Every structure is written in C-alpha cells, then in structure tokens.
Amino acid sequence: MPISEITEKLLAAKKDKGITFEELEKTIGRDETWIASVIYRQASADMDEATKLVTALGLPESTAEELTIPPLKGSLEPQIPTDPLIYRFYEIMQVYGMPIKAVVHEKFGDGIMSAIDFSVEVEKVPDPKGDRVQIIMCGKFLPYKKW
Structure with a gap:
C-alpha cells in the first residue's frame, strides 16, 4: 500500500514522540481509529482537530490544513491484500x-x-x-x- 508523504511525516512524528493513538484520542477528543484514518488520509479533520493533531505530534501548524482536505478514500489495491x-x-x-x-x-x-x-x-x-x-x-x- 503506497503511503502518502503527509502520512509518512505524521507517523514519523508519532513514533518520535512515542505517542499512541489512545493518547491522541484523549488530546483530540475523537476515537483513536478515526484519528488513524485521518493520519492514513482516509478521513478529513476540521481545522481544530487537525491543529490539535499536528500540535500533539510537534509538527508545524501549516501541516494541519492538508488534513482538512477531503481525501481520495480506499487505499487498498484491487487485489487480495498481502498484509x-x-x-x-x-x-x-x-x-x-x-x-x-x-x-x-x-x-x-x-x-x-x-x-x-x-x-x-x-x-x-x-x-x-x-x-x-x-x-x-x-x-x-x-x-x-x-x-
């Protein structure tokens, strides 16, 4: 599954901070799976949610705007998944x-x-x-x- 550049940045920041999706849930006030779907660009956040997310991950606030854009959903290839x-x-x-x-x-x-x-x-x-x-x-x- 190809991962977008923004997803790579968010996941790297999450790893560097040692923060879990559950901790992000408490910070943002949204379910951890929904937050993961925003990070993997399968959902869009509003500006407040996006700002809370990038702030929690220590990324520039300018990163937040990209997370508010409605994504192209469906990240799996049209074949049997191998993961x-x-x-x-x-x-x-x-x-x-x-x-x-x-x-x-x-x-x-x-x-x-x-x-x-x-x-x-x-x-x-x-x-x-x-x-x-x-x-x-x-x-x-x-x-x-x-x-």
Whole structure:
C-alpha cells in the first residue's frame, strides 16, 4: 500500500514522540481509529482537530490544513491484500460475508450498512489463552429505496 508523504511525516512524528493513538484520542477528543484514518488520509479533520493533531505530534501548524482536505478514500489495491492482518479481514468477509448479509437482511430487510454514518472500535480483551482483538463496527442501516 503506497503511503502518502503527509502520512509518512505524521507517523514519523508519532513514533518520535512515542505517542499512541489512545493518547491522541484523549488530546483530540475523537476515537483513536478515526484519528488513524485521518493520519492514513482516509478521513478529513476540521481545522481544530487537525491543529490539535499536528500540535500533539510537534509538527508545524501549516501541516494541519492538508488534513482538512477531503481525501481520495480506499487505499487498498484491487487485489487480495498481502498484509496478514488486513488479509484476515478479507478472509473474514470471504467466509462470513454472506452469512452476515443474510442475518442483516433478516433483521432489517433489504438494504446496507452505511460506511459513512459509521464507527469502529478496536478493543484489547485480556484472555488467559492469549489476548483477543474485539472489533465493533456500527453503521446506520440504509434500506434500499423502492420507486
């Protein structure tokens, strides 16, 4: 996945500062995954959010304006992803996509889950057999229109 120049700067500053996405969440007042999506240029921030982010990372305030520009979304190549973590999401959709779709349609009817009116939370769940990753996706149901 090609990473933009601004993303490289932001990630380098984040690493240099030793700051986590969770710490940025507390500073900016937005969810850590949303903040990561701004850094990876998959979401845009308003000027206040962008200024808080670049200030927390010790970057010039002039860097903030670029983060307010609506990005070109969708960073994955149109092929099967090779990064193991991202591939697992692809695998999950290959295995569970149709079953999830069937359950959503049974509960809501014919429609989709919004990826615009949407949130995602990533949690670490301690487990004696090995910590677990819990991902909660929450999107508005959008019924298909009849005309």
